[in-house]
Amino acid sequence: MPDFLSPELQAFRDRIDQLATGTLVGLRDDASLEPAERAARVRDASKAAGVYGLTQDERTPALTLLVARDTLASHGVGHLRGVFGADPGVLAGVPEPLRSTHLQPLLAGEKRPGFAFTEPSDVERPTWARIEGDELVITGRKSYVTGGADAAFLAALVEIEGQGPAMVIIDTDRPGVTQERRFSSLDGSHHVGFQFEDVRVPRHHALGAPGDGRGRAMAKISAVRRAVAADCAGSSAWIVSLVAADLLRQGRRGRKADSERMRLRYGEMRVAVYAARSVVYRTARLFDAGQDAVNESISAKVFASETANRIADMAIQLVGGEALVVGHPLEAVMRRLRSLRLAEGESDTLYVNVARGHLDIGKGRL
Numbered sequence: 137m138p139d140f141l142s143p144e145l146q147a148f149r150d151r152i153d154q155l156a157t158g159t160l161v162g163l164r165d166d167a168s169l170e171p172a173e174r175a176a177r178v179r180d181a182s183k184a185a186g187v188y189g190l191t192q193d194e195r196t197p198a199l200t201l202l203v204a205r206d207t208l209a210s211h212g213v214g215h216l217r218g219v220f221g222a223d224p225g226v227l228a229g230v231p232e233p234l235r236s237t238h239l240q241p242l243l244a245g246e247k248r249p250g251f252a253f254t255e256p257s258d259v260e261r262p263t264w265a266r267i268e269g270d271e272l273v274i275t276g277r278k279s280y281v282t283g284g285a286d287a288a289f290l291a292a293l294v295e296i297e298g299q300g301p302a303m304v305i306i307d308t309d310r311p312g313v314t315q316e317r318r319f320s321s322l323d324g325s326h327h328v329g330f331q332f333e334d335v336r337v338p339r340h341h342a343l344g345a346p347g348d349g350r351g352r353a354m355a356k357i358s359a360v361r362r363a364v365a366a367d368c369a370g371s372s373a374w375i376v377s378l379v380a381a382d383l384l385r386q387g388r389r390g391r392k393a394d395s396e397r398m399r400l401r402y403g404e405m406r407v408a409v410y411a412a413r414s415v416v417y418r419t420a421r422l423f424d425a426g427q428d429a430v431n432e433s434i435s436a437k438v439f440a441s442e443t444a445n446r447i448a449d450m451a452i453q454l455v456g457g458e459a460l461v462v463g464h465p466l467e468a469v470m471r472r473l474r475s476l477r478l479a480e481g482e483s484d485t486l487y488v489n490v491a492r493g494h495l496d497i498g499k500g501r502l
């Protein structure tokens with residue numbers, strides 16, 4: 137575990153360890169539970185442990201969130217539905233009336249949001265809006281909205297004519313909003329492609345100052361990237377613990393742990409996980425110190441997700457064919473981690489962003 141945590145954070149981490157090992161691991165492994173029942177029980181346990189609301193409170197420090205996510209993931213339970221409450225995302229700090237109509241129902245779990253940023257590669261024009269009196273009239277398409285089928289509203293990046301990009305709240309039951317494609321991805325999550333044809337929303341559904349949309353979206357994306365990085369670093373630690381247990385087991389040909397070849401690979405995995413965890417902790421501390429951490433959040437996300445995928449792949453090689461049997465923890469984590477090399481920014485695109493951050497605008501640290 138990383139050093140230099142305050143006594144309070146260490147106690148917090150111990151509490152989360154307890155939550156994970158005492159309750160969540162059992163709920164994860166209980167095959168008799170329906171998904172909704174499992175989520176409800178996870179939510180109750182998480183609320184009782186004071187974890188559920190951490191993502192909902194904008195004042196929660198990045199380091200506290202990281203300790204929670206990293207610790208949960210290092211037991212293989214960080215991804216369970218119901219562990220964390222819906223976070224305010226781009227709605228953080230919105231004034232009335234959106235505060236009452238959208239933010240509060242979101243935090244209470246009454247309205248689900250979708251984040252609509254990515255567009256199909258064949259669009260001729262990014263999603264745009266014209267202003268007509270007190271309304272925005274929106275036209276365009278979004279291709280990959282996670283949870284879109286259940287979303288009551290979307291936070292969508294929209295180019296407003298004459299003003300620039302804005303994050304706009306679009307209720308999914310507005311006339312002109314259609315779901316053009318429903319699909320699921322390798323990790324088991326569900327998504328929707330949306331089409332907007334002259335969709336009218338009140339002008340105050342555009343968040344923040346005119347032209348501020350990309351900045352708002354980026355702040356949210358940076359926070360999600362740190363969350364992905366924390367999940368990947370913790371998941372890598374979990375994978376390494378699964379491999380250690382396998383190496384130490386007495387098999388019919390002795391213990392794999394007695395093989396130099398196995399030790400070499402196992403040591404390589406540990407070094408990689410140590411590096412990934414160091415990166416995510418440094419990044420959280422930079423952010424909490426009020427530093428610009430956009431490039432560092434990108435670096436943490438790319439490094440931790442690439443490392444986690446390499447670690448999962450190596451783990452499967454060491455454990456053998458049994459690890460690929462559907463339902464084995466390594467098979468399941470591999471599918472989940474694979475999507476994280478794309479979600480919240482594809483790795484090569486992010487490497488290029490970091491290069492641009494330094495070469496064109498002088499940002500980013502080593």
Ligand SMILES: Cc1cc2nc3c(=O)[nH]c(=O)nc-3n(C[C@H](O)[C@H](O)[C@H](O)COP(=O)(O)OP(=O)(O)OC[C@H]3O[C@@H](n4cnc5c(N)ncnc54)[C@H](O)[C@@H]3O)c2cc1C
Nearest residue numbers: 251252253254280281282321475478479480481482484485
């Ligand atoms: C599980 C999952 C959940 C997601 N959830 C959401 C969501 O809720 N909301 C949302 O908006 N999006 C979501 N996405 C979409 C995600 O953000 C995109 O998949 C990701 O940003 C990559 O975009 P893309 O798929 O269009 O691929 P592309 O950007 O087209 O990239 C594909 C390849 O082309 C390369 N490439 C891209 N541009 C160029 C260029 N100009 N020149 C040369 N090479 C290039 C890239 O490096 C990459 O190798 C999700 C994706 C996944 C996998």
